[in-house]
Amino acid sequence: MDNKDYSAGLGELRAVRDELKPLERELTQLQAKVAKLRDRRAEKIRELGRYAKATSDRIATAAGLGVIDIVALVPSLAPQAAPGAPAAPSVTGTATVDQQAVQEPAEPIKEMAAPPKPDEPQTVEPSGTVARLGAAPLDGTSRLEVLAETEQADVAPAPAAAGVGEGERVLPSIPAGAEGDAWFRAEPDLASKRPNFKQDARGMAFLDTATGVLVWQGGTVRLDLGRASVAEILTAVYAQAPATIERIYITAGDPWHKGAERHEFLKDAVAAWLNAGPPEGWTVEASRGKDRQAGHLVHPRNPVGRWQRGDQHTEIRSIGEWFDPEGADPATVRAAFVELWKALRPHFDDVVLMGSPSQTGRDLWSRTIPTKPGAKWADGFPVMSQEIRGLLHATAGQGRTELIAPPRVPERVPGWYEVDRTFAYAKHTWASGVGVPRRVTAATFAAMTQKEQTNALFAPSHWQVRVTIPKDWNHVGLLPAPAPGERAWHYPYEGGRSFTTWAGGAEINLALRNPIAPWRIEILDGLLWESGDPLKSWSTKLRDAWQSLRATAEIHGDEKQKQACRLASRAVRAILLYGIGTFAQRPRITTGSLELGAGGEVPDLPDGARLTGISDTHVTWERNQGFARDQYAHPEWAAGVWSAARAALLSVNTSSKDPQTGKPMKAGALHLPAGSILAFRTDAIYTAAPVDWEYGGEPGDYLLKGRMAWEQPAPRTDADFYVLQELGRQAYESEGM
Template structure:
């Protein structure tokens, strides 16, 4: 660079500075006004909350808040407000954002007297292998007598309650979240019902197939059913893509999958957050005749989904032509595959699924596809137990599960819990893990089991309840001499954050699934003390088993095809298709959780940059040169496929198996499945958890047979490393470990 270029660069920098300053002032002004309005709203809520007939639900709807937020502002509206059943609209009624049902009222956890859980016999001694709490006793080798409670007089070490204060686990000034609980007495009993006229039934129609095209915006290569062309996309704006693509392909191509290029990130350097860059790209100028889609259909949604990495843009031309631009990253990482190979992967995926579903249609996302395929496994034969459909739990129970059932375990363990330097770095990832935990789920309306009801049970009845599909509010005491990782999730600061207390002698209150409670009681090292405060117990059923078995068969067939096919492109296509099957199951399970609906949208700024009004109840999430982006919590919809009890059960079982679970290989010493997991590695060697993976400083020697749930070594650094203390450092080591292990095999 010479002095002339440097001077020109400084001039350009000053221009950018001058553009930034007025926008910063505008944003600061908006934020100040927003803070004042929020303060005024909160004051109004507090004032109105003093009215003797005030209802948290009414205030929440009027204020654009959740019921939990209202109760936080006016605590008197919490435990004293009985839960009321919602109205009974027709199951075919749609629910608009304005009419969305409010969140269920959150009740602060009290500290009732708990009923101690019985000591359960471990399935195996730790010197051999650990018990499989995470499988909810899936192994066929485990007999009824293995599940029996320990007989009176048996030698079981039970930790004593802690008398010393627990060690702090949250930063100063931050408070752990208080999880909701079921109200006491009749108010809580009224939560235990199924939504009227709302069941999961087998559909009586076939989905409409959508024609697809696959586009690499970096090279301009477009592939669709009729052939391959290379387009001039310019800067790959929405207008340029729509113009170039539909000058080449027919109007009945309704989905354009981006395989590479990520055009929505082209201005990422100008924004603090990726979502802002995505929103700017989605809301860019359109060709004449095009507009953001406004109509809806059975499998079509209107408007854009502003996601930082896998956004969905929806547009229409006239009344009849509709199109979506989506990222193929929703389905799998294309790993450099060209558009032709990606299209071949979708063809292979469709063929593999069609062996089990003759009416299969690949929908826009793996989650939509997964739910649709599952719905076509619902019993329909006369006389089948659930021929009338699976009932949907009450809104109150769904809200409780949403607030108290987390997903995958994400934890980075840093010094001083582990050394600052470790002898190695190893990543062991569970193959197709969630497919291992779908063999049984809770069905029907749950039975509430209070502490008093649990205490009144015989030990056999208590054991039966703990081994059933269930969700428990528990008081947990960690053994004083415990020196390994935490076993049960507890609420941490943050809207949905969880951590895993591990300090010996610590006592805490939380909610946990039956699989994790079993693991705490039956873990191979030392049982934890569990007191039952409240719980929900479902009847055992297998609503996911047929669906999961079919997906597992498709996955196995595609993996086998990827190993033996003679054409390299087809091998790669089969590998990608097998990963798509994994996404269908993984995200399909996620759709059962039915989180509150988050609606996003954007509005164009005024002619002089004025910020327009956003919809009632929405909050401002981004500001670009041309648009503001907003977000609104729409509450829980009357979704006939809402089954958070199933998602919560799978997640709980997967978290438990991350600590101790079976592999697909028999242990020659016992004839039972060999066990693996974090508790089978030395204390102090666990460095991190990431959903289905364990990271340690000791190389695991667990057997791998390629079956769902088995641990595959995915990364290995066999020399001393500095222990990561941040996510950035973690991901650097993760990448280095995977590259090093791949190099070992060459």
């Protein structure tokens, strides 16, 4: 470039500036107008929500929002107002979200929910009697002291300071009387039954978009992918691989994140990549089979794109759904899938690896449903009413994710230790609730004998409770409570604080019998199931496959095969973890995209849809379609496992024995010093105190995964946390070299 070119370039830059400035002013004005209209819409929604016969689905359609958005603004409409049937079929390009419990941190979202107004109710509690559970003995016995058997219903609700904090969600309650009792039923003609068909196996290929290396059963090639757009990937792959390849797993490169800096959220970048357009002759998949879903899944890190060309169908998926490949090349990743199938085959005769671990997990479980005539549940496991499923969706959280930052912990801590419960969920699948639950009101619970109360709390159950923390409490919180955000939870820990929440029996027992000081629990309402073992056979088979893969990885002489077996063992964990998540059956979220008008106008969205992103050519939207009539919907099972796993993070028996007493050794956050816990992540504890828990190799045992035995700054943000996590693992790995 010479001086003449430079001067000309400056002139072009000024022209762009002059063209851009008025557009930016218009955009600012438009954004201000949109903000005012959104405020008006929210106010109107709250006004309509006060009408006695208001329903969230009708308001959602009129507002152009999803049901979840309406419930966030008017909590009293959840969950009984959940839509009763799917909305009209969506246009081509929609996607049904895989029923998978995503355990990674959520992307940042813009909160729409506002704190309740002063004249609106701050708590939702049922009328009737209240059964209070007091101090349970710390020796592990089952005695429960009922401090006050009954209390009149006209007691004033707890003030906001003791119940719901500013901006927190208000959890729904079961309606009093006959209206609530009507929830306790099974859905007619809907039960989980063993399938009478075998899934079709799909051809797989594994592609590293950073290097261009493609591996499938027929060979290995290196492709020129250009910028790795959808069109370039499909064109390059099918110029080499046969049309029988129906799944392309991206092992590295994350092509959907290219250009992410131009978008506010990763999800917007992913949507833009998926909607950039396939090569000529290809369209977004619109058909649906026994194990095929139409359209794209827009996920910030593990998206799924689905396309078709005539009768040819293909998916582009992220290997991150199954495991972190940790730099493994595509050939090693393919070997991991081979080892995974070989490990599962002895336990599941008709195993087929499906697109995701959640789909695979649910399919494998369905093939363990009893069919022997006369066997209990041989006619299938009944699916609960939509109202109960909606209640569990709104009140049963997943794994505990919490960062405990200064001033709760010192600015600098003496060390960093990471311990993780390996294959933990398998530990909590031996007993689950089956059939239609029994309602246990406060009055019913108060009328029980102490033994009946104990049995109820140890049985599969889910309770609405008012909790009071001991005044001198100085450790982490024990029970989840609703926090701002659609599905956010936090763990109150302040001594003397009271709050109302829902929690599983495992957590209630932990709060009453923890090794430090019992919490005060008042039973407000509850669901109590018959105890069964619908998940036991399935999880036992997965545990055996997991253990065999781990053992092979330890002794194999070939380093690539060792790595393949390690990755395969993590895939088995994902099958269990996400398979359990599929039982939760969240409301179906469909997404889609529409082209902008010729002048850039935003087109009308389908009824009930909300705008989620906009690019130069398309808008993307999503719509909540409520709870489908899914024969495998069992949120009671997922809720029970999640509750037990959260309790085990705090205190649990290990497979090691105390040499003095012969009893199981205890482990968990409550067995570490107060003020030493830095974070929780699903099955892992991060602490500043040295951990010496013996690892026995059994599901649920704590394994040391990271260690830095020197002073560290306490993490203040998630970014700080992930840096320390990586450094801790690297330091611990280097110790063993």
